[in-house]
Amino acid sequence: MMTNMVGALNNALDLLLKESEDVVLLGEDIGKDGGVFRVTDGLQAKYGEHRVMDTPLAEAGILGTAIGMALAGLRPIPEIQFAGFMFLGFDQLVNHASRYRSRTRSALPVPMVVRTPVSGGVRTLEHHSESPEAYYSHIGGLIVVEPSNPYDAKGLLIKASHMKDPVVFLEPTKLYRLFKQEVPDGMYEVEIGKANMVNKGDSLTIVTWGTMVPVVRNVVTKKNVDADVIDLRTINPLDEKTILESVEKTGKVMIVHEASLGFGPGAEISARIAEKAMYELSAPILRVASPSFPYPFPGYENFYVPNEKKVEQAIEKLLSM
Amino acid sequence: MDENSNIDMNLFPKDVTDAKILDMYKTMSMARALDAKALSLQRQGRAVTYAPTLGQEGTQIGAAFAMGENDWFVPNFRQHAVFVARGYPLDKIMLYWRGFEESLAIPPEKKTLAVIVPVATQLPHAVGVAYAQKYKNTGSNVVTYVGDGGTSEGQFYESMNFAGVYKLPLVMVIENNQWAISMPRGKQSAATTLAQKAIAAGIPGIQVDGNDVIGVYKVIKDALAAASDGPTVVECITYRLSMHTTADDPTKYRNDQEVAFWKQRDPLMRIKNYLVKKSLWNDNMENELADANLKKIDEAVEKSESFKPDPQSMFKNVYSYMPDVLEEELDEASKANFWQ
Ligand SMILES: Cc1ncc(C[n+]2csc(CCOP(=O)(O)OP(=O)(O)O)c2C)c(N)n1
Ligand SMILES: [Mg+2]
Numbered sequence: 001m002m003t004n005m006v007g008a009l010n011n012a013l014d015l016l017l018k019e020s021e022d023v024v025l026l027g028e029d030i031g032k033d034g035g036v037f038r039v040t041d042g043l044q045a046k047y048g049e050h051r052v053m054d055t056p057l058a059e060a061g062i063l064g065t066a067i068g069m070a071l072a073g074l075r076p077i078p079e080i081q082f083a084g085f086m087f088l089g090f091d092q093l094v095n096h097a098s099r100y101r102s103r104t105r106s107a108l109p110v111p112m113v114v115r116t117p118v119s120g121g122v123r124t125l126e127h128h129s130e131s132p133e134a135y136y137s138h139i140g141g142l143i144v145v146e147p148s149n150p151y152d153a154k155g156l157l158i159k160a161s162h163m164k165d166p167v168v169f170l171e172p173t174k175l176y177r178l179f180k181q182e183v184p185d186g187m188y189e190v191e192i193g194k195a196n197m198v199n200k201g202d203s204l205t206i207v208t209w210g211t212m213v214p215v216v217r218n219v220v221t222k223k224n225v226d227a228d229v230i231d232l233r234t235i236n237p238l239d240e241k242t243i244l245e246s247v248e249k250t251g252k253v254m255i256v257h258e259a260s261l262g263f264g265p266g267a268e269i270s271a272r273i274a275e276k277a278m279y280e281l282s283a284p285i286l287r288v289a290s291p292s293f294p295y296p297f298p299g300y301e302n303f304y305v306p307n308e309k310k311v312e313q314a315i316e317k318l319l320s321m
Numbered sequence: 322m323d324e325n326s327n328i329d330m331n332l333f334p335k336d337v338t339d340a341k342i343l344d345m346y347k348t349m350s351m352a353r354a355l356d357a358k359a360l361s362l363q364r365q366g367r368a369v370t371y372a373p374t375l376g377q378e379g380t381q382i383g384a385a386f387a388m389g390e391n392d393w394f395v396p397n398f399r400q401h402a403v404f405v406a407r408g409y410p411l412d413k414i415m416l417y418w419r420g421f422e423e424s425l426a427i428p429p430e431k432k433t434l435a436v437i438v439p440v441a442t443q444l445p446h447a448v449g450v451a452y453a454q455k456y457k458n459t460g461s462n463v464v465t466y467v468g469d470g471g472t473s474e475g476q477f478y479e480s481m482n483f484a485g486v487y488k489l490p491l492v493m494v495i496e497n498n499q500w501a502i503s504m505p506r507g508k509q510s511a512a513t514t515l516a517q518k519a520i521a522a523g524i525p526g527i528q529v530d531g532n533d534v535i536g537v538y539k540v541i542k543d544a545l546a547a548a549s550d551g552p553t554v555v556e557c558i559t560y561r562l563s564m565h566t567t568a569d570d571p572t573k574y575r576n577d578q579e580v581a582f583w584k585q586r587d588p589l590m591r592i593k594n595y596l597v598k599k600s601l602w603n604d605n606m607e608n609e610l611a612d613a614n615l616k617k618i619d620e621a622v623e624k625s626e627s628f629k630p631d632p633q634s635m636f637k638n639v640y641s642y643m644p645d646v647l648e649e650e651l652d653e654a655s656k657a658n659f660w661q
Contacts (some may be wrong), residue, residue, distance in 0.1 A: 033503035043632065056473035056509050056533045057501050059439055085439055088474065117528065123369050125398070127438045291650045293639040298369045299420030303632035303660050310659045 001185055004177045008150035009039045009115075012157040013041050013077065014185050017047050024069065024163065025054040027064055027079030029113075036057040036081055036146055037117060037176055052231045057217075059089035063114065067096050067166075070112040075161060080116040083170065084127030097166040099140030113160045113167045118146070119258050121174040121305055123298040128173075131210070131259035136168045137236035137268070144236040145192060146170040147212035150181040152233055155190030161191065172211045197246075198228035200297070204318060205246040207232060207269055208256040212306065216256050219311045235265060240272055247277045254286035258305055262292030283321035288314045322533045324586045326595040335541040336607050339601055345386055346592045346602070347377040347535050347610060352402035354614040355411060356563075358402075358622065359418050359490050363567045367626070368418040376562030379588030380496050383537025383557075387545060388464055391445070393432045393454070395447035395465035397440070401464075407433065411621035420627055432461065432593075441467055441474035444493065448480050451489035451552070462548040464488040464541070470501025470613060472515050481522035481554060490548035492541060497531065498561035499583075503574040519554035531557030531586040560586070599641070 003011065016023045025040060031054035034041030044052035055062050066076040086093075092202050102111045117177055120129030122302040136144045143165050147153035154169070160167040199215065199220050208216045209232040220227050228246040232239065247253045253273055255266040262272070266287040273285055288306050322328050329565075356375055362368040364434065374381065377399070385406030388394065394403060404414055409431070417436060425435045434450070437443035447465035454461045469496060471477055473496055486490045495515050498529035499506045519526025529540040537557055544553035560583035564571050596602035637649040654660070 028501075029503045031503075034573070036502070036568065053506060054504055057470035057504070058473045058475065060475055061473070087475075088439065088442070105522065125370050125420075125438055261647070291636065291654065292647060293635065296635050297420045297422050299630055299633065300422070300635055301420075303630070307659060310657070313657055313659075 001172050001183055002180045003150055003183050004180050005147070005150045005153045005171065006037060006039055006176045008154040008183050009157060010043070010190045011173065011183070012154040013040060013043060014046070015249045016077070016158065016161050017043065019187070020075065022073065022075045023077065024051050024053065024074055025079065026066060028053060028055060028057055028062070028081050028146060030079050030274060033192060035079060037173065037304050039115070039171070040079065059085055060092055063089035063092035066112050066114070066181075067092060067100070067110055070110045071100065071108055071236060076112045076159060078114050078144050080113065080273050082128045082247050083116045083118040083132050084115055084130045084177065086114075086132070093136065093142060093166070093168070094099040094139055098139045101165070102141065109164045111164045111304075113157065115157075115169045115171060117173040117176070118170040119172045120295055120301050121211060124300065126297060128223055129301065130256070131290075133156065133235045134168060134259055134263070134265045137265060141166070142236065143192060143234065144170065146172065146210045147233060148172065148175060148210055148231050149181050150176070152190050154183055154231065155188050156192065158187055159189035159192050161264065163192065167192075168212065174211050175214070178214070181298065190233070193234045193237050194230045195240055195242045196233055197228060197242070198231045199227060201226035201228050201250070203227060203250060203252065204241070204315065205230065205253040206256060207243055207253065209235060211258050212256045212261055215308055216311055219308050219315065223315070225315055238269065238272070243269065243273065244277050247273055248280045251280055251282040252321070253281070254288060254318055256288040256306060256311055258290055260292050261287060261289040262296075283318055286314050322535050322595065324532070324567035324591055326591045326598065328535075328595075332539065334542060335534070335630055337535055337538065339599065342384070342535070342592065342597060343536075345382055345395035345599060346589070346596060348406045349534065349589050349592070350383075350610055351617075352382065352405045352429035353412065353612050354611065355401065355405060355618055357620050359415065359586050360563070360567065361416070362622065368415075369420040370566050370568050371418050371567045372399050373561075373563035374402050376583065376587065377496060377498055377559045379534040380408050380494070380531035380537055380557040380559045384464055384494055384541045387538045388407060388547070389462070391432065391459070391461045392545065393434070393450050393461060393463040395443050395450060395463060395574045396434050396436055397443060397466050397468065398438050399468070400466050409433065411617060412624035414542075415621050416628055419628070421628060423628065423634075434643070441471040441476045441575055444476055444480035445483070447493070447536065448483045448489060451484065451491040452487060453476060454490055455487070458540065462492065462545050464492045464494060464545075466494045466496050468501060469495065469497040469499065469509055470504060472518060473509055473656050478515070478518070478522070481552070484552035485522040485524045488551035492544045492548065493552065493553040493554045493557040494541070495551040495554065496559065497556055498559050500561050500565065500575070502565045502569060505575075508534065513554060516554055524552050524554060526554040526556065528556045528558065531559030532586050532591070534588055534592060536570060546583060556644050559588070
């Protein structure tokens, strides 16, 4: 079927609900309303209120309840309406989801997928545009996934729900309806922990994910840049192998993300490259990111989020070094 | 005052004169006109996502009139009518809905905190502000707002509990507009009333018809008068006549009959009918008021639309000083001219 990311995710949830009675969805406005982005549209009508639950307005409640469900053998897929509100339930992820497995030496794993929209570019109010992948990756014990296209979105969500781990599944709002793609009708999995090489080249490696994938691809295509473009897809655990192999070939690398620069996800990737491929590099590692402060009000977002111009300048700089 | 504009004289507050009622009505009209304007600007792409106040003016103006000038106001994201009543510049209100932080550069003497979007997270701030009033013996009280949905958040309970323990001069207004996006009040909590949640915190909880501006005024006024003894929770029963925000489609989850039922309980209509009955108001005055309001609103819109954002302001307001590392980011961005 030809579908956008919303359609692909809706279809994945439908298949998962059909596959097993253990799968339950819970979140604010996900039932009758079908979610504020309509990702769960029609699912409550099809599977009932006990499987697609409209919850009271409480994020710690949603995430803690989902953990309990998972510990008792269900496979919950909670939705947090926006990533900016997930911090009200952060405690449950940091103190419990991440470590229930290690705390019980794998006797009690937490198989759940927390879905939440991330990142900006769509002129929303404060707290509707955050890119929080570094927070969740830093904890350890949480798998952090972020698709950039409908095909990956469906396959990664299905894979995530089939795993026995807590997965934080980040959905870029800007990409929800940006484009359509041919997506298989049935079940399929996209491997977690494996990046996707979306462009091949010899002069430069660009590591990116989420909203920045189309931005980078546009620049690379328009300017005919001879670059490996790696769409990480899984941020934690990192697919270090794919990155290092590419860097060994190109000798130059930049990391492009929408999350802010300081102590951001690019720092971790950069450190690993420096530690393991320093002598393959012919230029310093570059990071292109939003500036080091919280996401601004929508009137300022075009001054904040990295745009094609910023990516292009960084590429020129790196290639000239 | 009920929906047919009948007043229960046993409950009627003594300090409410006809002049005050007239003033309340005019302020409600202004708030409503501003709301309509913001909605239409959003539809034209001249404002960001907007959260309407239509139908909730009684709850907001009643409280604003009960508050003293020195009382603090700690809003969530839907109290534009309170901002109007407290004299916050209309162009600044509009600037918020154009998406600029400069709209919230609120002079401290206004005793008003920022518009807060994460539900219920401003309530602990209200507790802290109230503690500071008691601590410094300022005699000021604090009024804060939370929606029916917001009463499900942990921070709502934590705030009530703190306020009860420290006997703080705080009035927590539950603006129960029956909906939290698509969630009806009945599914938000199994509690019969939201006011009764106060019992668990050991503080008084009162329910009032939120579309009766005089009723709201009285209840909040009484609560403020008692604030030196401790906090009160006031549940105002009102209704969100419009969509949750401009990003929402209420036809997905509620029916027209319900909306029609509440339209008959419109907070403006009953006050207007009362004033007309007493020959204090007529169509002529209504038209003049509408024109005057529109004129002020148009000026405010013009002013807010002439605002030119300076991207450097994002960098210069992060810390009390400019760290070298941030200065470098600013320099790089300015030189490279990413902003063009
Ligand atoms: C912590 C948090 N979770 C979710 C949201 C998204 N959201 C915005 S308003 C809203 C419903 C609020 O309902 P209520 O408290 O009744 O206030 P109302 O919108 O009716 O004024 C939701 C879920 C949010 N802003 N903050
Ligand atoms: Mg509400």
